[in-house]
Amino acid sequence: MRASVLGFVSVGALAAAVHYVVALLAHAWGWQPSGANWLGFLCAFPVSYIGHRRWSFRGTQASHKAAFFKFLAVALLGFVGNQALLWLALTYTPLPFWFVLGVVMVLVAVSTWLLSRFWAFQHD
Template sequence: MRASVLGFIGVGALAAGVHYVVALLAHGLGLQPANANWLGFFCAFPVSYSGHRVWSFRGTQASHQQAFPRFFSVALLGFLGNQALLWLVLTYTSLPFWLVLGAIMVVVAASTWLLSRFWAFHHV
């Protein structure tokens, strides 16, 4: 379990970095925060799935046909929570996009790990 958590943190940090940098660059080039966030998510997803499959949950017996759609569901659910929180905070505060996005990504990561560990990569 400890290796899974450490792997998840490492892979998650890499994927989150891709998401964050792409979203900030896209926003800097004129995309609205919500659209920049979507672009960041879709660029980070392959990093996240392949890294978690190979490293974080390397002992899984779940096939790609089982794990991929489940993990995509988990990632999409986490992202939709991310997007909703992003909209709420940016709508009702004057906090900058870069700060809000970073904080929300950290908050959403814990639920993503739990769902990944106990459902997406869990062999039935």
């Protein structure tokens, strides 16, 4: 399990960096926070799935098709939570987008790991 956590953190950090940088650039170019966040998510998802499939959860018995759709469901569920927390924080606090996005991404990562480990890439 320790290797799974290390792999998840490593791949997750790379995918999060892609998400974060793309979202900040889109926001700097005039995109609204929710749209910038979506673009960041869409760019980071392939990095996340491929990395987790090949490294974090390489011992999985799940087929690519089964794991992909389960992981997509996990990622979308995490993203809905991400969008909701982002909206709440930006609406009800004076905190800047760059800070809120970073905090929200860290908070959502834990639930994503748990669902990925024990459902999407389930081991026997």
